[in-house]
Amino acid sequence: MTYNLENAPVFTCLGGGHGLYQTLRAARAAGAGDINAVVTVADDGGSSGRLRRELSMIPPGDLRMALSALTEDSDEGVLWRSTLQHRFGGNGAMAGHAVGNLILAGLAEELGDMQLALDTVARWSGSVGRVIPVCQQPLEIEADVAGLDDDPRVLRSVRGQVAVATTPGAVRRVRLLPTAPDATPQAVEAIMAADLVTIGPGSWFSSVIPHLLVPDIVQALNATEAKVVVILNLSPEAGETHGFSTERHIHVFGQHAPELRVDYFLADSVKGPTEGERTHLRRAASGVGAAMEFRDVREAPRSGEVSTRHDPAKLAAVLLDLLRTS
Template sequence: MTKPSHMVCLGGGHGLYQTLLSARLSGAADISAIVTVADDGGSSGRLRRELEIIPPGDLRMALAALANSDPVGDLWARTLQHRFKGSGAMAGHAVGNLMIAGLTDVLGDYQAALDTIAELTNSQGRVFPVVNQALEIEAEVAGLDDDPRVMRQVRGQVAVASTPGQVRRVRIVPERPSANPDVLDAIERADLITIGPGSWFSSVLPHTLVPQVVEAISASDALRVVVLNLSAEPGETHGFSAERHLHVLAQHAPKLRIDRILVDEAALPTDSERVYIQRAAQSLGARATFADVSQVDDSGRSNNKHDPEKLSAALLELYSEYRSNSDTNRR
């Protein structure tokens, strides 16, 4: 099976973490994690406000996911993710967040701090913030008023992710920020690009609100895959169908062009549901593909996480098919 030489994964949080684990299993020689930077909660939010830095939490998780699987890399990965307990000033802070903040102070450069930690962990790739500044998320939310037609504005990633209303649209502040040049370079060199899974409005869509990122992905010759969430999430996408996730993506990024939408086969078991999502995929220039990518517990029930081994196998199959078709068309 053909392996990608450079895999680029866009997202944030736990969804990106699982995708990066699958990227490592794919055998890609180079992996680039492109990470959302709008987090304003917990340890990341505190460091963002106190030190005026890019929130480090999602970047830390990506570094942990890419740490080498030898004893040293495993120790560093667990250390990066470790959180202090108690009730004092350090309570809740992740060690990796503090390392990123401290190294940024020492080295005077945020990317140098990320790359230094990657060296410590013998990382299998590099981690980049999508833009070189902290972003804010603003959302238009329905259902927070007696009149369901009234839209209220909610600001902040935590507020958007936990709203009891229904998110209709999001924007980032500042609008139309310049992309991190390293991100554009990584996308240009990629031969496999993934977007998602993750919190749709607060981890996935912010990438598509950076115009240069959308332009770079749409112009790429790489296989471009949206990895769809296994289910709707409480809060921001409560009640969303798989089809609606794609409509929202197309609404926010009408110029985005994708090749495949990877959907867990158990999430859409009926032919009618699959017809609807194929139609939605066409709005992005894509075709939906169905595969078993869900992680299951000992009783065989899905735990609502993507299984890295299954996801890797599905992506490699798609990539092999894509390369085979590309080689045929060039003859």
């Protein structure tokens, strides 16, 4: 299906952390008429982890970061962006807490609902989109990890997002606790209403794959008429995907959601694979019904160092091009 860009498209972006932040900036640069951020809720580290444990709430950190990416570009919106991201210093009980996390925690208690809290902050900050938790309950990631034993064939379980992201072993597979959680209705609605859905980039096992372990999300991705684009990382994450090739990322994606079909995998072409490697990547992508796209989506080098971040303007142009493609 070819999309008519006479109307501003609706973007729904799945992920978490810095990867989702960059994708949301790209959605803004693309002139999206509506933007929905569907955000993972498995974080258990830092300020988010403390609030999660102390208040038995959805971890707010990735939600806060998505909110900050969507604040309006006025002076007030910029102030909200920096305030939401501001962290307290010192050595006391407040040290390390992000202001936005505390605001969301307080509003969620006051209003009795995290989605209402997110929508309230979005209204205050003049947000150009909506932030939606993928599930209404905090999730826990558990991984099977090799290399933690003298025998490399032995798999050991590692539990928790931080533990999975920083393990010195090789992650083979992850699962969610509780298993097969229900998605929030708003997340499903956002996928179904979209013209384009993005998945990633980000920490593969802790920000991207968890979305694929929520059955309602997979069903919505297969049912939506939107183009579904998986944005691959520009480099392996230290820890959980250390040493992973781009092809390995695609295989892991397919292994965790074998019934899911997407339209495109998007990889960077600037420091991209050889033609022979591209053939293997196209074959891997076809395993989940997808085409493989190689485009320049990397930020320009700074001080001679190659960037590991996506350029929002470049990514926006590519996503709009894919949206036009039949």
